[in-house]
Amino acid sequence: MLTNKLRGAYKRLLLQPLRLLCSCDVPLKYWFSSVVFPHPVGIVINPGTRFGRNVWVFQNVTIGNTPKLKREYGRVGCVIEDNVIIYAGAVIIGSVKIGRDSFIGGNAVITEDIPEGTKQYNEHRRVNDD
Template sequence: MLTVFRFAAWLQRGGVPLLPRFLYALNRVLFAVVLPPTVRLGKDVRLAYSGLGIVVHARAVIGDRVRLAQNVTIGGRSGHHAVPVIEDDVEIGAGACVLGPVTIGRGARIGANAVVLHDIPAGMVAVGVPARVRPAPQAGAMPP
């Protein structure tokens, strides 16, 4: 699935007219993932369950070593031209939505089914609807 995406993106950058669109449609039908060839995708990105149900805006930027669980939406918001920027080493839980002109900082974690509408600082955890920021738990520490 990511191989098909990367090939389509390479063809898109090379100016090939129709084949990238066909490969995008192939990915959508075979893997149920909406990953346009114009998305800027970093190295070692992992999509759970072959990207099942993942939707990514065509102008989104996703950094290196990002993990996306199933049914994640990274998209725009009405009234905003800018779309999400996901920095390196971010984990996004199942069903989460990252919408609008949002930057998710390096090493942040987004909980399952969270709806992120504001920037998340590096190394923080965001949970809830709408998502609220909390510090990441320390290794071995018991939650309150």
């Protein structure tokens, strides 16, 4: 069993090349999960984020919050449900929930919860397939 010191060194050994080569700040637990990174460049993900199955995250996406938002909303991080696609340059800020089967368009800035089955292109343009 690894001690905390060895575990930290092991994580740094695996993550440091990713940070240097891809400019990614993605916790190790997401690299070997059902999250898909087709173009893993410039991605930043808060360690408190929870992902469902079959989530695609493209380049230059930021997903996160701060401890202050944790106190305000009561959630540790964002919740991204099953079958969500987050396209290049999207920013998801705060402890928001992205509903299953949703689509976040390129360069969208998300600051509030997104209902299930929604295509969100930016803060002012939302399309529901009803």
